[in-house]
Amino acid sequence: MPDTPTLRQGSPAKRAAIVRAALEVFVRDGYTRASVDAIAREAAVSKRTIYDYYGDKERLFLSALAETREAQEADFRRLLDRTLPGTTSRDELAVALTAFGRAFATEIARSAERAAVMRLLIAEAAHFPSLVRPDPEGRPVQRALAERLAELGERGLLEVPDPAEAAEFLGLLVTGRVDYRSWYGAVPLADGEIERLVEGGVRVFLRAYRQGS
Amino acid sequence: MPDTPTLRQGSPAKRAAIVRAALEVFVRDGYTRASVDAIAREAAVSKRTIYDYYGDKERLFLSALAETREAQEADFRRLLDRTLPGTTSRDELAVALTAFGRAFATEIARSAERAAVMRLLIAEAAHFPSLVRPDPEGRPVQRALAERLAELGERGLLEVPDPAEAAEFLGLLVTGRVDYRSWYGAVPLADGEIERLVEGGVRVFLRAYRQGS
DNA sequence: GCGACACTACACCGTGCAGTGTAGAAGCGC
DNA sequence: GCGCTTCTACACTGCACGGTGTAGTGTCGC
Structure with missing residues (x-):
């Protein structure tokens, strides 16, 4: 045995x-x-x-990542409800999206943990296949954001024929440049810089997805 | 001594x-x-x-990366001239941008090398500070793309008040989802998938930056 | 007090690997 | 041929680290 x-x-x-x-x-x-x-x-x-x-070390690693991921997903849901509720009105939209983006990106860049975990995942994805989630749209963070955008779309605030795609782009536009410049948290960024990058991303998102653009 | x-x-x-x-x-x-x-x-x-x-190993590592980076930057310039020449006409624009994006993303995802190098850089950025280029807009790839977009802007094809920013977003929109889903090349993606992701990115870029949007 | 369990401290093994030292083969200029 | 350099093959050192074994110290329930 x-x-x-x-x-x-x-x-x-x-x-x-x-x-x-x-x-x-x-x-x-x-x-x-x-x-x-x-x-x-x-x-x-x-x-x-x-x-x-x-x-062994490997199982410790996987456990640590799994646990952290769950915690981060829960955090994200809270953040989303706090900054971009489904009840957002038309003229609050840009402000709310910026607040969402800023909160999101700040969490990424300041707490360092989220981006750093991402960095770790990217570094080890090839060596630990089980880390790679097969369904990209199945990531809870993306799903939650997509649902919220769909709500805003149904209420006529945004034009989102494909909410899942829009959610991916929003996440990308808001966090992409922050991650890019900070090397996923390896290099610290000034707060003002983060804010500027986030606002720029939201602006582009709105230009592309605002109703009737 | x-x-x-x-x-x-x-x-x-x-x-x-x-x-x-x-x-x-x-x-x-x-x-x-x-x-x-x-x-x-x-x-x-x-x-x-x-x-x-x-x-020693470290210097070998840095040399290998430096050499590869230079080669990739030269490749990118050629790719840019081939797919998105400054002479692009208005009705060729979407097609040319898509061709550019597709060539770019395909190179990333297929040759695997570019994304893999990026993955390596992200993984090691914290351990080799010299790898981190301080000026984000100084990356030659971004600079070249910004110049090209500025040309298209001056000719009235695009509305790009800030070409450097637009270049960053274009790169992000085109490659971001590919990198995201493939974990910077760690997981292979189907060709059709890459094409779809790239086209989506170009579409969003055009909605946000097309003249008079 | 006593057994059972959780935990620590610590010594220990095996291995993989960065880096070195060296003897000798192969090529080249003259 | 001779000397010089380049390169290989290979043995070797030192060390860091994953993982284990174990003796001994609490601590808790009874």
Whole structure:
């Protein structure tokens, strides 16, 4: 019998500490450079415990990413409801879209975490096929945004024949230049710069998607 | 005296072979995973020779990237002149822009090299600060495209108050979704898919930048 | 007190890999 | 032929790191 190595269940608090430390170190150093010893130190936990909890470095990595992704998706939904509610009125539209874009991009560039995770995903996509989500429109973030845009379209504020596509472009226009210039968070950007880039992106989006353009 | 390790000049052909092999292995495996032995094997050269030529892994890496970048920039200029000449007429515009976008994105997604290099840069930007070009508008690719758009603007085909910004958006719209979905070349995309994504991007660009929109 | 479990500290193994040293073969100018 | 350089083949060092084994220290339920 190949006997499963029987990972330990352990306490949720400790799991959380490990996963948080792991993400921090992975994001900072990259997968290969990150050492399990460093993660253990960061989590204030013995290396042995990490192996008892997660088995090996790879599974720790995947767990950390999965957990973070879920948290980020939840964050995004909240952000979307806060800045771009379905009840947005016509003359609030540009302001609301800019607020949405700014909140989104600021989160990307300041918290550094979102973009950094993206950077990590891009770096490791080829080595961990399971990280690659097959259906691009299935990404919850895109889906939520598409639904919101569709609502705005039905109310006649925007002209969005293809909400999924429009959502992709909006995300791209708003965050693309920020990611491009900051190398997905590797290089810090000034706040004013971020704002300027975001506003430019929203302006282009509106020129392309405003009703009757 | 700290005596410089005196790198060997060597033959250009051998240098080229090493650099090409290095890029291939670095792109395939990433910087840390790539072993100098593997590069030597790939280049059909002894490991010692690589060290005599380049000193250490890091300098080899930087040389390979620098050389590739220059080549890609030259390629881009040629591509731009071929698909989007300054003499483009009004009714050729959409077709020419699409051709440009398609050629650009196809090169990105098919040759795999361009996107893969980008992936490598994103992955290593934080670890090799010298890779990060400080001036984002100084990237020759963006500059060349901006000049071309400015020409089209002056001839009244497009409305581009800020050509540098427009160039950035065009690049983003055309390649962004391809990069996004292919994880910068880590996942292959079907040709038809690429074409569809590119055309969508051009359509949005034109809606936003067409004269009198 | 006692057993069971969680955890740490620490020593340890194996391996992969950056980088070096060197002997010798191959080519070239003269 | 002779000396010089280039290059290879190969052995070797040092080190970092993934992963394991284990003895010992709490800590909790009973």
